[in-house]
Each structure stands twice: as C-alpha cells, then as structure tokens.
Amino acid sequence: MNQPTPRVDPALAAGNRRRLAAYDARHFLWQLDGGVATITLARPERKNPLTFDSYAELRELFGQLKYAEDVHAIVLTGSGGNFCSGGDVHEIIGPLVRLAAPELLMFTRMTGDVVKAMRACPQPIVAAVDGVCAGAGAILAMASDLRFGTARSKTAFLFNRVGLAGCDMGACAMLPRIIGQGRASELLYLGRSMSGDDGAAWGFFNRLCEPDHLLGEAQALAAEIAAGPSFANGITKTMLHQEWAMTIEQAIEAEAQAQAICMLTGDFRRAYEAFVAKQRPVFEGN
Template identity: 80%
Template structure:
C-alpha cells in the first residue's frame, strides 16, 4: 500500500468541500451514497429553465470539482418530462428586448453550464423521459451517459424559433454522439428524435420503462460512485480533452494520465484484492 500523505488544512479548505447539505433554490438536490440527483421540478410547465436555474446549475456544477462527498450525478425531470428548454415567458420573451451585450451575457452563461458539466470530474447520467427540448436536449447531450424511454422526445429546436443550431456546443458535441449527417438533420430541422430512434442512433445508451428510469440511472450512478472515482475523473477529462489532440498526442497524454492513476491507493487496493481473490473496495484516492 502507498503511504497516505497529510493534506495541509489550508490547501484542503480552498479545494475540498461537502455538497450533500447544499440547499438548491431552483431545482431539487439530493445526495445519497455519493450519488447526487438533480431534479428539474416545474412539472406544470414541463420543467423549463429560467435565468435563475441556469445560473444556479452552472455554479453548482462548477462547485462539484471540489466535492468530496459526490462521486456521480443523475439529472432528471419531474412529472414525466425531462426539460422543455428555456421558459418561453421568463427567458424567451425578455430576450427579445435585450441589446447585444446582454444577449451575449446570456448565451455565455448557458454555454458555461455545458463547460462546467464537462469540467466536473463526476460522471453525469441523464434520465430522460418525455419532453427533452432546446436547452433540455443540450443538458442531456452534455451528460456522460443518457438513459431514455420509448416515449422520450428529444428536439434541438433552435431552428424552429429562428435561431441557429449552434447553441451551447451542439455543433461540436452532437456530431460526435450520433454522426455528422444525423446531427445535421436534427439541427437544421428541429424535429423530435423519438426514444427508440435515439437509442438506434446512439444518443441514448439504453431505454427503460418510465417507472424504472430513475432507479436504473441511479443504480448505474451508484456503481460508478463506488468505483475508482479518481480514475473515473481522469477518464472523463481525457475523453473530453482528446477531441482536440492528434493520435500521437492522445497516446502520450494517456500514458501520463495512467501513470498518475498507478500512484493511487485504489490501484494498490485492486492488486491486493485480486491476489486475495476478493472484490476491491475503492475509496477514490
């Protein structure tokens, strides 16, 4: 076993925090056994986002990089729908009245939500039922893993409101998930992608019965949270960073990343458990 170092309290104070007790204002937040569940909770409107919820989600995902008690995240919606996008009355209406600097402030805020989702080390599992449109489709897209239902309807509908499909990273992410041609079709037309079609296209990892969707997403998240979470964070980082690398650069980056993981106690635990013919108990260090 490797020797555990003592972390300077001042360093820990600025870089480690617990978020289980976080009190969300604009959605539901629950942490259980290292799995955080974010529930968009405006079911009467199919869970649209507002200026406030955008900002709070952005800030919360930003804080997750420092969390010691959250090791995986599930994002879902209440009332049989995921998210209907930006609230028509609370976002779309006001945007029509804004000038360019304020509009850019808004679009940068929405993009920053995607950036913080990708930058946090925790794997994010989206549990998508019913309507998943606009910014809701982007949140699902920016997650690491997506579970859907046969009745899921995912629409990147920016074109339908007179906007470009290049919103919150869609033109970068979506082709990597489902291919350039399929992404082009969805972004040019804004049409809904059904659940079964979404699974065939690779947008959804699997389809679940609506009544089992959240439980299955949380079960996978728990499995990930009980795994080598430091190594999982490295995997997520490399999956994202290697988009912009050559093969040679990626292989070298992975060599360095894997060497770092070999210094962890989890790697040592796994070896000793294998020798003892036991299942390793990972602790994320």
C-alpha cells in the first residue's frame, strides 16, 4: 500500500486550506458541528427570501467551502416552517424593473454563480425543505445534492408567473435530470407548485420527513456522509456533475483516473486495514 504524505507543505496549505468554524455569517445563520455545516435562511417573517446581499454572501461562502478542511457535509434549510420564498419582492424584484441591461446581467450572473459555487464545492449538500420553496429557493434545493422534504412542502419554479422564462440559474439543465423532461417542462411552463408527495414520487425528494424531524434527519444524513471518506466523496460529487457533458467512453476514462487517485489516499488504506482486522474504518479525509 502507498503511504500518504504525513503533512502538507505549510506554504501550500496557507493558500489552499482554511477553517470555517468561526465563520461570521451576516445574512443567514451558520453552525458547524462535527464536520457538518448548517446554513439557515433566517427571515421567517417573510418566508426567508433572498436579497442582493444574501445572494452575494452565499456565492462567496460556497466558494470558500472549496478550501475548508473542517467542513465535510452541508445542510441547507430555512426557519419558521418554510425553506425560501425566492427573491425578496421589495428588495430585489422592485429594483430590478428599474435597472438597465448591464446591471440586470450582473444580477443574473451573480445568482447563477451561487449555483456554480454550490456545484463546485466538494462537500455534499443536503437541503431540508419544509413549507414554501419557491423561485430561487426552489433553485437552491435543486442545486443541492440530496433533498429531504415534508408532506407540506410546496416547491414552485414560478418564474413564468412573473413574466420570466423558466430557464433561470440552470433550471432547464438540472431539473429535467432530476425529475424528467416532461415533469420539469410542466413545472417550468406553468409555475405550479410541486407537492411533497409529488416531489417524493418524482425523485426530487430523497425522503419525506415529519416537519419536527426534518432538520434532525437531514443533519443525521449529513453526519453519516461527513464520517465517510471526504476526499473520495468530493471526487464523487465532481464526477456526478462533470459527467453530464461526457460520452460514456469519456466518463469511464475520467472515472478510471479519478478512482486511481482515490486509491492513493490514506482512507483507502485505512478501509483495507480495518477490513483485515474486522473493524469499521475510521476515515480521516486524506
């Protein structure tokens, strides 16, 4: 077995590794426990809408998570019995109707960059969706890796209800891959709500939970992921995303290269040694 390098050069680590336990969130809540970060959208009086500021902070935070060594899985949720009502009508929608084209493109690129950053961060993201999950909120759930919902979840890609196209923040690329072309087309053309039961039957939700247990179950799943081989999990997430644009032949070769890299990790060796000793492996993420 190849032995892993015992340490990373400090100069290299200084620019590429950081700890986010003390991250001071300004526009949502942040908690880190046992390698699981919980991001809570916390404007319950308005069903947790997004603002220009919260979009920008989410973009920056998910970008930083690419370098975080103390975060191994993420839970994204909302407070007060709802997930996210989308862009704030007064703080985003109102100002948008007064902006010129260059500023509008600045905004739409910023919102798209949130999804790009979510997909590029190596940590799997579990969305815990209760109640209203609309517009950009539905996009945040869609861009997560796994989704837990409740029977009272109402997920709506309601862009056409406000005179816009359904092709927002990657919806036309990602949603059909999750629930199928026909069902995605129905939601994007009509802007109607997808119930929790429909979401579970269509594969949007991995599981439906009781509202009081939703966050706990999502955090428990995230903790199970965080206890696994985090480097390898990051490779899995990367390949799940990148292989959308590959042929089968390209995907097989890319996976061969990715898996060979994972075989160099200490976690691969630890799993083998634990198997030989008839023990459960304790992964360290390297």
